[in-house]
Amino acid sequence: MKDLLIENASIVDVNSGSILEGSNILISNNIITGINVKKECPQKINLNGQLVMPGLINAHTHAAMTLLRSYSDDLPLMDWLTKHIWPKEAQIINPETVYIGTLIACYEMAKNGITTFVDMYFYEDMAARAAEEIGLRALIGEGVLSIPTPHAKGKLQGIENTKKLIKRYKDNELISPIVAPHAPYTCSDDLLKELACIAIREDVPLHIHLSESEKEFLDMKKEKKLTPTEYLESLGIFEAKVLAAHANYLTDSDISILKRHNVGIAHCPESNAKLASGICPLIKLFDSGINVSLGTDGAASNNNLDILGEMDFALKLQKISNKNPQALKAINALQMATSMGARAIFKEDIGSIDVGKKADFLVIDRENPSLLPGHNIAADLVYSATPDCILSVCVNGKWIIKDKEPQFDKDKIIKLAKDIMKRYFS
Amino acid sequence: MKDLLIENASIVDVNSGSILEGSNILISNNIITGINVKKECPQKINLNGQLVMPGLINAHTHAAMTLLRSYSDDLPLMDWLTKHIWPKEAQIINPETVYIGTLIACYEMAKNGITTFVDMYFYEDMAARAAEEIGLRALIGEGVLSIPTPHAKGKLQGIENTKKLIKRYKDNELISPIVAPHAPYTCSDDLLKELACIAIREDVPLHIHLSESEKEFLDMKKEKKLTPTEYLESLGIFEAKVLAAHANYLTDSDISILKRHNVGIAHCPESNAKLASGICPLIKLFDSGINVSLGTDGAASNNNLDILGEMDFALKLQKISNKNPQALKAINALQMATSMGARAIFKEDIGSIDVGKKADFLVIDRENPSLLPGHNIAADLVYSATPDCILSVCVNGKWIIKDKEPQFDKDKIIKLAKDIMKRYFS
Numbered sequence: 001m002k003d004l005l006i007e008n009a010s011i012v013d014v015n016s017g018s019i020l021e022g023s024n025i026l027i028s029n030n031i032i033t034g035i036n037v038k039k040e041c042p043q044k045i046n047l048n049g050q051l052v053m054p055g056l057i058n059a060h061t062h063a064a065m066t067l068l069r070s071y072s073d074d075l076p077l078m079d080w081l082t083k084h085i086w087p088k089e090a091q092i093i094n095p096e097t098v099y100i101g102t103l104i105a106c107y108e109m110a111k112n113g114i115t116t117f118v119d120m121y122f123y124e125d126m127a128a129r130a131a132e133e134i135g136l137r138a139l140i141g142e143g144v145l146s147i148p149t150p151h152a153k154g155k156l157q158g159i160e161n162t163k164k165l166i167k168r169y170k171d172n173e174l175i176s177p178i179v180a181p182h183a184p185y186t187c188s189d190d191l192l193k194e195l196a197c198i199a200i201r202e203d204v205p206l207h208i209h210l211s212e213s214e215k216e217f218l219d220m221k222k223e224k225k226l227t228p229t230e231y232l233e234s235l236g237i238f239e240a241k242v243l244a245a246h247a248n249y250l251t252d253s254d255i256s257i258l259k260r261h262n263v264g265i266a267h268c269p270e271s272n273a274k275l276a277s278g279i280c281p282l283i284k285l286f287d288s289g290i291n292v293s294l295g296t297d298g299a300a301s302n303n304n305l306d307i308l309g310e311m312d313f314a315l316k317l318q319k320i321s322n323k324n325p326q327a328l329k330a331i332n333a334l335q336m337a338t339s340m341g342a343r344a345i346f347k348e349d350i351g352s353i354d355v356g357k358k359a360d361f362l363v364i365d366r367e368n369p370s371l372l373p374g375h376n377i378a379a380d381l382v383y384s385a386t387p388d389c390i391l392s393v394c395v396n397g398k399w400i401i402k403d404k405e406p407q408f409d410k411d412k413i414i415k416l417a418k419d420i421m422k423r424y425f426s
Numbered sequence: 427m428k429d430l431l432i433e434n435a436s437i438v439d440v441n442s443g444s445i446l447e448g449s450n451i452l453i454s455n456n457i458i459t460g461i462n463v464k465k466e467c468p469q470k471i472n473l474n475g476q477l478v479m480p481g482l483i484n485a486h487t488h489a490a491m492t493l494l495r496s497y498s499d500d501l502p503l504m505d506w507l508t509k510h511i512w513p514k515e516a517q518i519i520n521p522e523t524v525y526i527g528t529l530i531a532c533y534e535m536a537k538n539g540i541t542t543f544v545d546m547y548f549y550e551d552m553a554a555r556a557a558e559e560i561g562l563r564a565l566i567g568e569g570v571l572s573i574p575t576p577h578a579k580g581k582l583q584g585i586e587n588t589k590k591l592i593k594r595y596k597d598n599e600l601i602s603p604i605v606a607p608h609a610p611y612t613c614s615d616d617l618l619k620e621l622a623c624i625a626i627r628e629d630v631p632l633h634i635h636l637s638e639s640e641k642e643f644l645d646m647k648k649e650k651k652l653t654p655t656e657y658l659e660s661l662g663i664f665e666a667k668v669l670a671a672h673a674n675y676l677t678d679s680d681i682s683i684l685k686r687h688n689v690g691i692a693h694c695p696e697s698n699a700k701l702a703s704g705i706c707p708l709i710k711l712f713d714s715g716i717n718v719s720l721g722t723d724g725a726a727s728n729n730n731l732d733i734l735g736e737m738d739f740a741l742k743l744q745k746i747s748n749k750n751p752q753a754l755k756a757i758n759a760l761q762m763a764t765s766m767g768a769r770a771i772f773k774e775d776i777g778s779i780d781v782g783k784k785a786d787f788l789v790i791d792r793e794n795p796s797l798l799p800g801h802n803i804a805a806d807l808v809y810s811a812t813p814d815c816i817l818s819v820c821v822n823g824k825w826i827i828k829d830k831e832p833q834f835d836k837d838k839i840i841k842l843a844k845d846i847m848k849r850y851f852s
Contacts, residue, residue: 066798070805074755108795111814270738273746274809276753303809304738304796312730313739316699317746325702329500369534369836370730370813372492372843375851379496383700383729387796388537388814410795417799425801 003028004397005041010366011353012053014338017331017378025052027359030173030397035355047363053381054352055115055137055360055395056307057341060207060245060266060295062121062143063130064101066108067092067420068300077213077275085300092424093150098123100416102130105305107413110134110406112306112387115360115395118243118266118295118345120180120207122151124165128175134408135400137360139345140165141180141207144195146188155191162195166202174396176204176347179240183209184228185216192235199240205346206237207266210244213277217249229254238263241346245295247285248278255281255288264291264344267336269314270304271297282318283327293341294333307337308389311382330378363392429454430823431467436792437779438479440764443757443804451478453785456599456823461781473789479807480778481541481563481786481821482733483767486633486671486692486721488547488569489556490527492534493518493846494726503639503701511726518850519576524549526842528556531731533839536560536832538732538813541786541821544669544692544721544771546606546633548577550591554601560834561826563786565771566591567606567633570621572614581617588621592628600822602630602773605666609635610654611642618661625666631772632663633692636670639703643675655680664689667772671721673711674704681707685714690770693762695740696730697723708744709753719767720759733763734815737808756804789818 004027011020026034026041072084098121109117116137119127124142131138142165143149144158152158166177179199181187187195199206211217211228220228229250232238238261245266250258258265267280285292294310296302311333318327335341342351350358364381365371368389371380393401400407430453437446452460452467498510524547535543542563545553550568557564568591569575570584578584592603605625607613613621625632637643637654646654655676658664664687671692676684684691693706711718720736722728737759744753761767768777776784790807791797794815797806819827826833 068801069799069810070802073802073805073809074752076751080751104795104798108798111795112812270742273742274751276745276749276751279746299810303805304812306796306812309735309738309812312696312735313742316696316739317743319702320699320705320743321747323702325502325506325700326500327702367840369530369537369839370732372530372534372840373495373847373851374843375494376496376499379499379729383499384495384725386538386730386732386735386813388812413795414793414798421799425799 003041003043005039005044006052007044007046008049009047009052010049011035012051012377012381014054014334014352017334019051019377021049025353027397030359032353032355032357032359035353049366050391051364051366051377052353053362053364054338054350055362055393056113056337057293057345057351058109058114058117058296058305058307059243059293059341059345060268060297061105061117061119061305062298063105063117063119063127064098064121065298065300066104067097067101069303071300073303077277080275089150093122095123095126097420099126099130100420102127103133103413104417105299106130106134106136107406107410108305110136110393110400111390112308113362113390113393114305114307115393116347116350118178118207122149125168128169132174135174135395135398137174137350137395139176139178139205139207140169141178143180143182144191145182145186146191147186159194162198166204170202178204179206181206181208184220184231189235192232192237196235196237196240205243206240207243207245210247211249212246212272214249227251227254229257233257233261243345246272246277246280248272248280250281255284255290259288259290264293264346266293266295266344267314268295268297269317270310271301273317275301279317279321282314283322286328286332291340291344292336293344294336306387308385308387311337315382330376330382333382334378359397360395362390364389365391429467429469431465431470432478433470433472434475435473435478436475437461438477438803438807440480440760440778443760445477445803447475451779453823456785458779458781458783458785461779475792476817477790477792477803478779479788479790480764480776481788481819482539482763483719483771483777484535484540484543484722484731484733485669485719485767485771486694486723487531487543487545487731488724489531489543489545489553490524490547491724491726492530493523493527495729497726499729503703506701515576519548521549521552523846525552525556526846528553529560529839530843531725532556532560532562533832533836534731536562536819536826537816538734539788539816539819540731540733541819542773542776544604544633548575551594554595558600561600561821561824563600563776563821565602565604565631565773566595567604569606569608570617571608571612572617573612585620588624592630604630605632607632607634610646610657615661618658618663622661622663622666631669632666633669633671636673637675638672638698640675653677653680655683659683659687669771672698672703672706674698674706676707681710681714681716685716689716690772691716691718692721692770693718693740694721694723695743696736697727699743701727705743705747708740709748712754712758717766717770718762719770720762732813734811734813737763741808756802756808759808760804785823786821788816790815791817
């Protein structure tokens with residue numbers, strides 16, 4: 001689209017939790033260039049008062065793992081990983097299957113109102129290809145480990161893959177490359193330091209799993225006499241722009257370290273709960289002023305890619321586990337999924353409906369019965385909305401779902417998913 | 427409909443968690459009369475392999491409280507109730523608003539695949555009217571307390587309302603009357619006993635809140651030297667067919683009492699979490715063989731009426747709070763919402779796709795991206811499905827949603843919801 005004027009929109013202001021009724025939004029190419037401006041525009045849409053909110057951010061996922069959704073569930077983490085997930089990944093993961101798995105994920109995320117996702121997996125050029133095809137914004141990081149992966153015999157190849165990804169996508173409008181060492185316990189000191197150097201030099205975020213399980217926390221304390229957070233600090237990793245996923249086991253000192261280095265957190269409450277890994281100390285993170293975003297993790301461990309659900313789950317889990325119904329408020333969850341989430345993933349050009357931001361937004365049906373009668377928009381979006389409330393999804397000024405109809409080839413994706421089942425699982 | 431043959435359905439067997447592919451289902455009037463029978467039938471539908479599963483059961487709600495959805499959130503229980511909910515209820519609750527609030531709830535429940543709900547509120551004849559209008563199956567109980575309510579100056583009127591409800595709906599196809607003393611701490615001994623007598627005499631279930639909060643549990647222990655469960659047993663209440671909501675605080679002895687009397691539990695994990703009331707000891711209930719169903723509670727405390735979400739939340743909360751990823755499996759949640767749920771609410775004629783059961787079922791889009799690629803149907807329905815996976819909803823042999831289109835007057839409901847906002851909240 002060139003210029004588009006969206007008329008009679010009810011804009012959800014995620015900073016105040018209020019609604020700007022009867023607004024218009026001017027979009028020029030892929031940017032929001034005006035709100036409530038007077039301008040004639042040949043291309044117009046009248047939303048008849050429907051809600052417009054910023055697109056949701058999924059700050060941590062392994063998109064292609066949709067291929068293993070419901071393949072193995074309700075097992076202890078290490079059994080699940082070593083006996084089921086890893087052996088199957090070794091069999092099935094290749095460039096083609098990463099492309100197909102990521103297409104399925106992008107289709108699901110699009111219809112669930114996710115407009116930006118942060119991915120860590122293998123053959124990430126193929127994940128980028130799938131995201132571009134659907135039209136989703138993505139931060140794409142090749143998972144690098146010191147041990148062999150489906151896409152790298154050793155760490156050198158992992159580093160090479162990362163450099164290639166950065167070179168290829170450095171100036172892409174939808175895809176941003178990131179550096180993605182898997183975790184402190186799967187990467188050597190040298191590897192972590194080298195990847196951090198690349199992230200700093202190229203000025204791209206570094207995404208890493210951090211303190212997901214109690215075992216990881218205790219093992220690191222035993223081996224290095226440092227918490228995983230202290231360990232990363234000691235190596236200088238936090239000199240990069242770091243987005244840390246999970247962060248369930250943190251000392252107060254760890255939290256100070258994270259704050260000092262402006263580390264963003266990708267909080268993944270549903271995956272952490274399903275695997276019984278732990279509960280992130282969200283209230284302390286908020287109290288310290290750390291930027292927190294929400295992630296689904298992969299569909300093999302969640303098993304959905306639904307940030308609306310994650311907002312609801314995150315707050316209810318904090319309230320019950322802290323025995324405090326006042327522990328965080330609806331607006332906090334809404335911000336984790338949008339404006340604060342954008343800061344956490346170091347993408348300040350998305351996350352709210354404001355002039356100068358990318359045109360990434362959702363049209364929400366405020367007459368969906370889940371949102372009636374409509375006393376408080378933040379509470380309604382966090383505790384009540386489900387994906388069927390989403391009418392349209394716009395990313396970078398382009399509709400990817402319009403009036404519930406995907407604007408990409410969904411039949412192709414369904415067919416590819418069925419083919420995968422025949423070829424690899426029958 | 428007279429006879430209807432549903433062809434090429436993929437029936438979800440909620441007992442085994444398997445799919446009966448390529449099945450046909452014969453429905454005569456409102457009953458499933460054949461599965462995979464050879465019969466010619468003038469009225470046919472071909473589902474092209476889409477999934478058919480039993481309708482979901484919402485075993486505990488206060489439907490009309492949709493009127494107060496997002497009116498007040500993120501507060502401690504007693505502040506929330508005494509400063510916000512009760513004063514507003516006193517202002518707005520009357521026969522007309524109960525009818526409108528229940529209509530909104532029924533619309534939401536219908537599109538979320540709930541075909542049966544158990545309700546406890548005031549002016550329940552109006553709740554019944556709304557349920558019948560939408561076409562939902564409902565167990566309807568007038569909430570009776572020893573203190574005045576919006577519908578009863580004292581307990582005598584509450585008892586009278588209950589008797590009228592039973593008389594009017596005893597032989598209704600969709601609406602079943604129940605007896606609904608509010609809770610052990612809001613009803614006197616005499617009132618509880620009298621209501622239990624009515625339930626036994628009329629052979630209708632008795633629905634009551636039980637051991638929702640720690641305060642309730644400790645107060646009762648202090649005052650009566652009995653747990654709430656022991657107290658109800660001591661009064662002979664469990665001689666009735668009792669469905670107890672919440673049951674968060676239970677001793678091992680309480681669990682034996684509940685099992686001995688075949689008490690059904692309406693487990694409400696999301697509402698209990700949001701209010702930080704407590705976590706039901708679900709694993710122990712399962713181990714003891716007690717029938718457990720799932721409830722949303724009212725939309726003022728949840729804030730949604732979505733049993734798909736409740737299945738997911740229930741299991742993830744048990745896993746993380748018990749620090750055990752094997753704590754309950756997907757199939758357990760699916761059964762709480764269907765077959766076991768039906769036993770818990772004493773409605774054995776619903777809850778599965780079997781000959782002789784009422785024709786209450788959902789058509790699910792197995793090509794929805796949330797369900798791709800489809801390794802395990804129980805896990806997919808519990809952990810991944812959201813309301814947008816539901817294509818059609820049939821209750822008692824009648825479509826109430828067909829290919830996503832409500833078969834009732836949804837525009838009327840939206841208009842009534844808007845009117846309520848203007849009249850009572852502006």
